[in-house]
Amino acid sequence: xxxxxxxxxxxxxxxxxxxxxxxxxxxxxxxxxxxxxxxxxxxxxxxxxxxxxxxxxxxxxxxxxxxxxxxxxxxxxxxxxxxxxxxxxxxxxxxxxxxxxxxxxxxxxxxxxxxxxxxxxxxxxxxxxxxxxxxxxxxxxxxxxxxxxxxxxxxxxxxxxxxxxxxxxxxxxxxxxxxxxxxxxxxxxxxxxxxxxxxx
DNA sequence: CTAATGATGAACT
DNA sequence: GTTCATCATTAGG
Numbered sequence: 537x538x539x540x541x542x543x544x545x546x547x548x549x550x551x552x553x554x555x556x557x558x559x560x561x562x563x564x565x566x567x568x569x570x571x572x573x574x575x576x577x578x579x580x581x582x583x584x585x586x587x588x589x590x591x592x593x594x595x596x597x598x599x600x601x602x603x604x605x606x607x608x609x610x611x612x613x614x615x616x617x618x619x620x621x622x623x624x625x626x627x628x629x630x631x632x633x634x635x636x637x638x639x640x641x642x643x644x645x646x647x648x649x650x651x652x653x654x655x656x657x658x659x660x661x662x663x664x665x666x667x668x669x670x671x672x673x674x675x676x677x678x679x680x681x682x683x684x685x686x687x688x689x690x691x692x693x694x695x696x697x698x699x700x701x702x703x704x705x706x707x708x709x710x711x712x713x714x715x716x717x718x719x720x721x722x723x724x725x726x727x728x729x730x731x732x733x734x735x736x
Numbered sequence: 737c738t739a740a741t742g743a744t745g746a747a748c749t
Numbered sequence: 750g751t752t753c754a755t756c757a758t759t760a761g762g
Contacts (some may be wrong), residue, residue, distance in 0.1 A: 580757075589757090590756095590757080593745085596744075596745070597744090598743075598744060599744095612757090613741095613742065613743060614741095614742090614743085614756060614757065614758065615740080615741060615756065615758050615759080616742035616743075616756095617740070617741055617742080617758065617759070618758050618759070622757090635757060637757090663759075664758075665759060666758090666759080704757075705757085706756095706757060707756085707757055708755095708756085708757095
């Protein structure tokens, strides 16, 4: 684990760049129950001036983690049912983050299946709420750096993966912004959107 | 398509 | 202090 991504990695990119550079990285959680890991195949960027961003208006206790240093986790509860996992990005106090939307399971798959209650590989981490469950992430991960000993990222093997840029999913505001990125052709993304026909 | 579900911020008194 | 609308989702039909 000598080559985990250091905090400098998260500091050197702006939010949109980081969202792209995180694709292909492996997210690892070494929990007491066992180790789980998955390749990040889908991300979304949330910027300061973006109406869909939690930090769009102002700093609150809930979104405080978004104003932390880059590389800090921001985990929050949504719809009373599921959690979403973000990695803070940009400069400290800017309130920007990258939402991890999907993983390709690579390690601890049995444990993921156990936690998710399904054996379908493609269904384990294909969505923000799902991957959080599969990886055993919970609210305690809020403020936890993703360069911790038991929770960290590994660099991608492919330096220049093919990345598709598209619109975000499941939000009502800022829905036309191209802030969603995923690895082209990967089957583990939450939803494969057909390419838009050329605008009239 | 819809229900389920809880935390939150904003807008009241 | 209380109430209400909102929310970056998922599962099930």
